[in-house]
Amino acid sequence: MTTFDRQLLELLRDADSIVALTGAGVSAESGVPTFRDALTGLWAKYSPEDLATPEAFARDPEMVSRWYDQRRCGVAGCKPNGGHAALAELQRRAAAEGKQFTLVTQNVDRLHQAAGSTDVIELHGTLWVWRCVDCGDEAEERGPAFSVYPSRCSCGGKRRPGVVWFGEELPGQALLQAQRAAGSCRLFLSVGTSSVVYPAAGLIDLALRNSARVLEINPQETPFSSRAHWSIRGMSGLVLPELLNASFECTS
Numbered sequence: 001m002t003t004f005d006r007q008l009l010e011l012l013r014d015a016d017s018i019v020a021l022t023g024a025g026v027s028a029e030s031g032v033p034t035f036r037d038a039l040t041g042l043w044a045k046y047s048p049e050d051l052a053t054p055e056a057f058a059r060d061p062e063m064v065s066r067w068y069d070q071r072r073c074g075v076a077g078c079k080p081n082g083g084h085a086a087l088a089e090l091q092r093r094a095a096a097e098g099k100q101f102t103l104v105t106q107n108v109d110r111l112h113q114a115a116g117s118t119d120v121i122e123l124h125g126t127l128w129v130w131r132c133v134d135c136g137d138e139a140e141e142r143g144p145a146f147s148v149y150p151s152r153c154s155c156g157g158k159r160r161p162g163v164v165w166f167g168e169e170l171p172g173q174a175l176l177q178a179q180r181a182a183g184s185c186r187l188f189l190s191v192g193t194s195s196v197v198y199p200a201a202g203l204i205d206l207a208l209r210n211s212a213r214v215l216e217i218n219p220q221e222t223p224f225s226s227r228a229h230w231s232i233r234g235m236s237g238l239v240l241p242e243l244l245n246a247s248f249e250c251t252s
Protein backbone atom coordinates (compact mmCIF):
# COMPACT_ATOMS: atom_id res chain seq x y z
CA MET A 1 0.00 0.00 0.00
CA THR A 2 1.52 3.32 -1.08
CA THR A 3 1.51 6.29 1.26
CA PHE A 4 0.76 9.49 -0.61
CA ASP A 5 1.70 13.03 0.27
CA ARG A 6 -1.10 14.66 2.24
CA GLN A 7 -1.00 17.92 0.23
CA LEU A 8 -1.47 15.94 -2.96
CA LEU A 9 -4.47 14.07 -1.54
CA GLU A 10 -6.08 17.33 -0.40
CA LEU A 11 -5.50 18.99 -3.75
CA LEU A 12 -6.95 16.02 -5.60
CA ARG A 13 -10.00 16.24 -3.35
CA ASP A 14 -10.40 20.04 -3.32
CA ALA A 15 -8.98 21.47 -6.58
CA ASP A 16 -11.68 23.23 -8.57
CA SER A 17 -10.00 22.40 -11.89
CA ILE A 18 -7.98 19.33 -12.79
CA VAL A 19 -6.50 18.29 -16.13
CA ALA A 20 -5.24 14.79 -16.84
CA LEU A 21 -2.98 14.18 -19.85
CA THR A 22 -2.60 10.52 -20.68
CA GLY A 23 -0.32 8.56 -22.96
CA ALA A 24 0.19 4.99 -24.09
CA GLY A 25 1.36 3.84 -20.64
CA VAL A 26 -2.21 4.14 -19.33
CA SER A 27 -3.27 1.38 -21.71
CA ALA A 28 -0.17 -0.80 -21.24
CA GLU A 29 -1.83 -2.87 -18.51
CA SER A 30 -4.76 -3.45 -20.89
CA GLY A 31 -2.36 -5.12 -23.31
CA VAL A 32 -1.98 -2.24 -25.78
CA PRO A 33 1.70 -1.80 -26.69
CA THR A 34 3.33 1.56 -25.95
CA PHE A 35 5.58 3.29 -28.51
CA ARG A 36 8.91 3.91 -26.81
CA ASP A 37 9.33 1.26 -24.11
CA ALA A 38 12.69 -0.40 -24.77
CA LEU A 39 11.64 -3.99 -25.54
CA THR A 40 7.87 -3.94 -25.90
CA GLY A 41 7.26 -0.55 -27.56
CA LEU A 42 6.09 -0.38 -31.18
CA TRP A 43 9.05 1.81 -32.15
CA ALA A 44 11.43 -0.90 -30.87
CA LYS A 45 10.21 -3.14 -33.72
CA TYR A 46 9.08 -0.70 -36.40
CA SER A 47 10.38 2.61 -37.62
CA PRO A 48 7.99 5.55 -37.18
CA GLU A 49 9.24 7.04 -40.46
CA ASP A 50 8.04 3.90 -42.30
CA LEU A 51 4.59 3.83 -40.72
CA ALA A 52 3.51 6.99 -38.93
CA THR A 53 4.02 9.74 -41.50
CA PRO A 54 1.97 10.94 -44.46
CA GLU A 55 5.00 10.21 -46.67
CA ALA A 56 4.97 6.55 -45.57
CA PHE A 57 1.30 6.24 -46.52
CA ALA A 58 1.91 7.87 -49.89
CA ARG A 59 4.84 5.49 -50.53
CA ASP A 60 3.25 2.25 -49.35
CA PRO A 61 -0.46 2.61 -48.53
CA GLU A 62 -0.93 -1.16 -48.44
CA MET A 63 1.68 -1.79 -45.73
CA VAL A 64 0.69 1.23 -43.63
CA SER A 65 -3.04 0.40 -43.75
CA ARG A 66 -2.39 -3.25 -42.96
CA TRP A 67 -0.34 -2.28 -39.89
CA TYR A 68 -2.98 0.13 -38.59
CA ASP A 69 -5.77 -2.34 -39.26
CA GLN A 70 -3.88 -5.01 -37.31
CA ARG A 71 -3.54 -2.59 -34.42
CA ARG A 72 -7.27 -1.72 -34.64
CA CYS A 73 -8.15 -5.42 -34.43
CA GLY A 74 -5.67 -5.95 -31.58
CA VAL A 75 -7.16 -3.12 -29.52
CA ALA A 76 -10.66 -4.52 -30.15
CA GLY A 77 -9.75 -7.35 -27.77
CA CYS A 78 -8.49 -5.04 -24.99
CA LYS A 79 -10.48 -3.89 -21.98
CA PRO A 80 -9.97 -0.72 -19.91
CA ASN A 81 -7.96 -1.19 -16.71
CA GLY A 82 -8.11 0.30 -13.22
CA GLY A 83 -6.31 3.46 -14.39
CA HIS A 84 -8.97 4.23 -17.01
CA ALA A 85 -11.68 3.46 -14.45
CA ALA A 86 -10.12 5.76 -11.83
CA LEU A 87 -9.98 8.68 -14.28
CA ALA A 88 -13.63 8.12 -15.21
CA GLU A 89 -14.48 8.10 -11.50
CA LEU A 90 -12.52 11.32 -10.94
CA GLN A 91 -14.58 12.95 -13.69
CA ARG A 92 -17.87 11.75 -12.14
CA ARG A 93 -16.78 13.01 -8.74
CA ALA A 94 -15.79 16.41 -10.14
CA ALA A 95 -19.10 16.75 -12.01
CA ALA A 96 -21.08 15.92 -8.86
CA GLU A 97 -19.22 18.66 -6.99
CA GLY A 98 -19.46 21.25 -9.77
CA LYS A 99 -15.72 21.16 -10.46
CA GLN A 100 -13.85 21.20 -13.77
CA PHE A 101 -12.16 18.02 -14.95
CA THR A 102 -10.62 17.72 -18.41
CA LEU A 103 -9.25 14.50 -19.79
CA VAL A 104 -6.78 14.99 -22.63
CA THR A 105 -5.38 11.89 -24.27
CA GLN A 106 -2.75 11.13 -26.86
CA ASN A 107 -4.13 7.61 -27.10
CA VAL A 108 -5.90 6.36 -30.20
CA ASP A 109 -7.55 3.30 -28.57
CA ARG A 110 -10.69 4.90 -27.03
CA LEU A 111 -10.27 2.85 -23.83
CA HIS A 112 -11.02 5.96 -21.76
CA GLN A 113 -14.44 6.20 -23.39
CA ALA A 114 -14.93 2.45 -22.89
CA ALA A 115 -14.31 3.01 -19.16
CA GLY A 116 -17.02 5.70 -19.03
CA SER A 117 -15.05 8.94 -19.50
CA THR A 118 -16.91 11.56 -21.50
CA ASP A 119 -15.83 14.63 -23.49
CA VAL A 120 -12.36 13.13 -23.91
CA ILE A 121 -10.06 15.41 -25.88
CA GLU A 122 -8.28 13.21 -28.43
CA LEU A 123 -5.12 14.98 -29.54
CA HIS A 124 -3.86 12.26 -31.90
CA GLY A 125 -7.16 11.03 -33.34
CA THR A 126 -8.31 7.44 -33.18
CA LEU A 127 -7.71 4.04 -34.78
CA TRP A 128 -11.46 3.51 -35.08
CA VAL A 129 -12.23 6.20 -37.66
CA TRP A 130 -10.94 5.92 -41.23
CA ARG A 131 -10.98 8.82 -43.66
CA CYS A 132 -10.93 9.05 -47.44
CA VAL A 133 -7.90 10.97 -48.66
CA ASP A 134 -9.86 12.22 -51.70
CA CYS A 135 -13.32 13.26 -50.47
CA GLY A 136 -12.65 13.41 -46.70
CA ASP A 137 -15.55 11.09 -45.88
CA GLU A 138 -15.11 9.52 -42.43
CA ALA A 139 -16.52 6.23 -41.11
CA GLU A 140 -16.26 4.46 -37.78
CA GLU A 141 -14.89 0.95 -38.33
CA ARG A 142 -15.73 -1.50 -35.55
CA GLY A 143 -15.98 -4.63 -37.71
CA PRO A 144 -13.49 -7.40 -38.56
CA ALA A 145 -10.20 -6.83 -40.41
CA PHE A 146 -10.49 -5.22 -43.82
CA SER A 147 -10.37 -7.54 -46.83
CA VAL A 148 -8.46 -5.13 -49.09
CA TYR A 149 -5.48 -2.85 -48.32
CA PRO A 150 -5.70 0.04 -48.57
CA SER A 151 -9.42 -0.02 -47.98
CA ARG A 152 -11.42 2.10 -50.42
CA CYS A 153 -14.09 4.76 -50.08
CA SER A 154 -17.27 4.60 -52.17
CA CYS A 155 -15.74 7.41 -54.29
CA GLY A 156 -12.80 5.11 -55.08
CA GLY A 157 -10.29 7.03 -52.93
CA LYS A 158 -7.88 5.36 -50.51
CA ARG A 159 -8.87 5.44 -46.85
CA ARG A 160 -6.34 6.21 -44.11
CA PRO A 161 -6.59 5.79 -40.35
CA GLY A 162 -7.91 8.87 -38.53
CA VAL A 163 -4.76 9.27 -36.45
CA VAL A 164 -2.29 12.17 -36.40
CA TRP A 165 1.04 11.29 -37.97
CA PHE A 166 4.39 13.05 -37.46
CA GLY A 167 4.48 16.34 -39.31
CA GLU A 168 0.69 16.64 -39.33
CA GLU A 169 -1.25 19.32 -37.56
CA LEU A 170 -3.24 18.25 -34.49
CA PRO A 171 -7.03 18.81 -34.63
CA GLY A 172 -7.18 22.56 -33.98
CA GLN A 173 -10.22 22.69 -31.72
CA ALA A 174 -8.97 19.80 -29.55
CA LEU A 175 -5.54 21.37 -29.13
CA LEU A 176 -7.00 24.76 -28.29
CA GLN A 177 -9.38 23.28 -25.70
CA ALA A 178 -6.52 21.28 -24.16
CA GLN A 179 -4.26 24.35 -24.03
CA ARG A 180 -6.97 26.47 -22.40
CA ALA A 181 -7.63 23.81 -19.78
CA ALA A 182 -3.92 23.19 -19.07
CA GLY A 183 -3.23 26.91 -18.80
CA SER A 184 -5.93 27.47 -16.19
CA CYS A 185 -5.97 24.34 -14.02
CA ARG A 186 -4.86 23.97 -10.41
CA LEU A 187 -3.69 20.38 -10.68
CA PHE A 188 -2.22 18.73 -13.77
CA LEU A 189 -1.81 14.96 -13.93
CA SER A 190 0.63 13.57 -16.48
CA VAL A 191 0.03 9.85 -16.68
CA GLY A 192 1.79 7.18 -18.74
CA THR A 193 3.41 9.46 -21.28
CA SER A 194 7.10 9.78 -22.17
CA SER A 195 6.42 13.52 -22.72
CA VAL A 196 8.65 13.77 -25.76
CA VAL A 197 6.04 14.35 -28.47
CA TYR A 198 4.95 17.94 -29.09
CA PRO A 199 2.72 19.87 -28.95
CA ALA A 200 1.12 17.44 -26.40
CA ALA A 201 4.14 17.54 -24.05
CA GLY A 202 3.97 21.36 -24.15
CA LEU A 203 0.75 21.19 -22.13
CA ILE A 204 2.78 20.27 -19.04
CA ASP A 205 4.93 23.34 -19.56
CA LEU A 206 1.86 25.49 -20.00
CA ALA A 207 0.41 24.20 -16.71
CA LEU A 208 3.69 24.77 -14.87
CA ARG A 209 4.02 28.32 -16.20
CA ASN A 210 0.53 29.06 -14.92
CA SER A 211 1.37 27.82 -11.42
CA ALA A 212 -0.48 24.53 -11.52
CA ARG A 213 0.78 21.71 -9.33
CA VAL A 214 1.94 18.79 -11.44
CA LEU A 215 1.78 15.09 -10.59
CA GLU A 216 3.50 12.59 -12.84
CA ILE A 217 2.68 8.87 -12.72
CA ASN A 218 5.14 6.75 -14.69
CA PRO A 219 7.43 3.79 -13.92
CA GLN A 220 10.22 5.66 -15.75
CA GLU A 221 11.70 9.12 -15.55
CA THR A 222 10.65 11.65 -18.23
CA PRO A 223 12.03 15.05 -19.29
CA PHE A 224 9.46 16.64 -16.94
CA SER A 225 10.07 14.48 -13.85
CA SER A 226 12.42 16.94 -12.17
CA ARG A 227 9.90 19.77 -12.57
CA ALA A 228 6.87 17.82 -11.36
CA HIS A 229 5.78 18.58 -7.79
CA TRP A 230 5.13 14.87 -7.23
CA SER A 231 6.52 12.00 -9.25
CA ILE A 232 5.10 8.59 -8.51
CA ARG A 233 7.13 5.75 -10.05
CA GLY A 234 4.55 3.09 -10.68
CA MET A 235 1.98 1.63 -13.03
CA SER A 236 -1.08 3.80 -13.48
CA GLY A 237 -3.48 0.84 -13.36
CA LEU A 238 -2.43 0.32 -9.75
CA VAL A 239 -1.41 3.80 -8.62
CA LEU A 240 -4.47 5.75 -9.83
CA PRO A 241 -7.13 3.65 -8.03
CA GLU A 242 -5.07 3.68 -4.81
CA LEU A 243 -4.51 7.42 -5.07
CA LEU A 244 -8.18 8.10 -5.67
CA ASN A 245 -9.26 5.94 -2.75
CA ALA A 246 -6.76 7.64 -0.49
CA SER A 247 -8.06 11.09 -1.52
CA PHE A 248 -11.69 9.98 -0.93
CA GLU A 249 -10.74 8.85 2.55
CA CYS A 250 -8.60 11.88 3.32
CA THR A 251 -10.19 14.06 6.00
CA SER A 252 -8.84 17.34 7.30
Ligand code: BJW
Residues within 6 Å of the ligand: 022, 023, 024, 025, 026, 028, 029, 034, 035, 036, 037, 041, 052, 106, 107, 108, 124, 163, 164, 165, 166, 167, 168, 169, 170, 191, 192, 193, 194, 195, 196, 197, 198, 199, 217, 218, 219, 220, 222, 234, 235, 236, 237
Ligand atom coordinates in the same frame (compact mmCIF):
# COMPACT_ATOMS: atom_id res chain seq x y z
C1 BJW B 1 3.52 3.39 -18.01
C2 BJW B 1 3.15 2.09 -17.86
C3 BJW B 1 2.16 1.86 -16.93
C4 BJW B 1 4.64 2.08 -19.35
N1 BJW B 1 1.65 2.88 -16.24
N2 BJW B 1 3.07 4.43 -17.38
C5 BJW B 1 8.86 20.65 -30.71
C6 BJW B 1 10.05 20.10 -30.33
C7 BJW B 1 10.52 18.93 -30.94
C8 BJW B 1 9.79 18.31 -31.95
C9 BJW B 1 8.60 18.86 -32.34
C10 BJW B 1 8.15 20.02 -31.73
N3 BJW B 1 6.92 20.33 -32.27
C11 BJW B 1 6.60 19.40 -33.21
C12 BJW B 1 7.62 18.51 -33.28
C13 BJW B 1 7.65 17.35 -34.21
C14 BJW B 1 6.92 16.14 -33.72
C15 BJW B 1 7.56 15.70 -32.42
O1 BJW B 1 7.10 15.96 -31.33
N4 BJW B 1 8.65 14.97 -32.53
C16 BJW B 1 9.40 14.49 -31.35
C17 BJW B 1 9.20 12.98 -31.21
C18 BJW B 1 10.85 14.85 -31.54
N5 BJW B 1 5.49 16.41 -33.56
C19 BJW B 1 4.65 16.31 -34.58
O2 BJW B 1 5.02 16.02 -35.70
C20 BJW B 1 3.18 16.62 -34.30
N6 BJW B 1 2.71 17.55 -35.28
C21 BJW B 1 3.05 18.83 -35.27
O3 BJW B 1 3.71 19.32 -34.39
O4 BJW B 1 2.61 19.52 -36.37
C22 BJW B 1 3.01 20.87 -36.52
C23 BJW B 1 2.34 21.40 -37.78
C24 BJW B 1 1.83 22.68 -37.76
C25 BJW B 1 1.21 23.18 -38.90
C26 BJW B 1 1.11 22.40 -40.04
C27 BJW B 1 1.61 21.11 -40.05
C28 BJW B 1 2.24 20.60 -38.90
C29 BJW B 1 2.33 15.35 -34.48
C30 BJW B 1 2.65 14.30 -33.48
C31 BJW B 1 1.84 13.04 -33.80
C32 BJW B 1 2.25 11.88 -32.93
N7 BJW B 1 1.71 10.69 -33.48
C33 BJW B 1 1.90 9.42 -32.77
C34 BJW B 1 1.35 8.28 -33.65
C35 BJW B 1 -0.18 8.27 -33.65
C36 BJW B 1 -0.69 7.22 -34.55
C37 BJW B 1 -0.36 5.82 -34.09
O5 BJW B 1 -0.92 5.39 -33.07
O6 BJW B 1 0.45 5.18 -34.74
O7 BJW B 1 1.23 9.47 -31.50
S1 BJW B 1 3.60 9.10 -32.34
C38 BJW B 1 3.23 8.34 -30.79
O8 BJW B 1 3.80 9.15 -29.74
C39 BJW B 1 1.69 8.43 -30.62
C40 BJW B 1 1.57 8.84 -29.19
O9 BJW B 1 0.32 9.44 -28.95
C41 BJW B 1 2.73 9.78 -29.00
C42 BJW B 1 3.15 9.95 -27.56
O10 BJW B 1 3.63 8.77 -27.03
P1 BJW B 1 3.25 8.35 -25.53
O11 BJW B 1 1.80 8.18 -25.42
O12 BJW B 1 3.92 9.24 -24.59
O13 BJW B 1 3.87 6.85 -25.48
P2 BJW B 1 5.40 6.41 -25.22
O14 BJW B 1 5.51 5.00 -25.66
O15 BJW B 1 6.35 7.38 -25.75
O16 BJW B 1 5.50 6.47 -23.64
C43 BJW B 1 4.80 5.58 -22.81
C44 BJW B 1 5.14 5.93 -21.38
O17 BJW B 1 4.36 5.12 -20.54
C45 BJW B 1 6.61 5.67 -21.02
O18 BJW B 1 7.14 6.83 -20.37
C46 BJW B 1 6.54 4.50 -20.04
O19 BJW B 1 7.52 4.55 -19.02
C47 BJW B 1 5.18 4.66 -19.49
N8 BJW B 1 4.55 3.42 -19.04
N9 BJW B 1 3.94 1.33 -18.77
C48 BJW B 1 2.13 4.13 -16.49
N10 BJW B 1 1.76 0.60 -16.71
Ligand code: ZN
Residues within 6 Å of the ligand: 132, 133, 134, 135, 136, 137, 153, 154, 155, 156, 157
Ligand atom coordinates in the same frame (compact mmCIF):
# COMPACT_ATOMS: atom_id res chain seq x y z
ZN1 ZN C 1 -13.99 9.30 -50.82
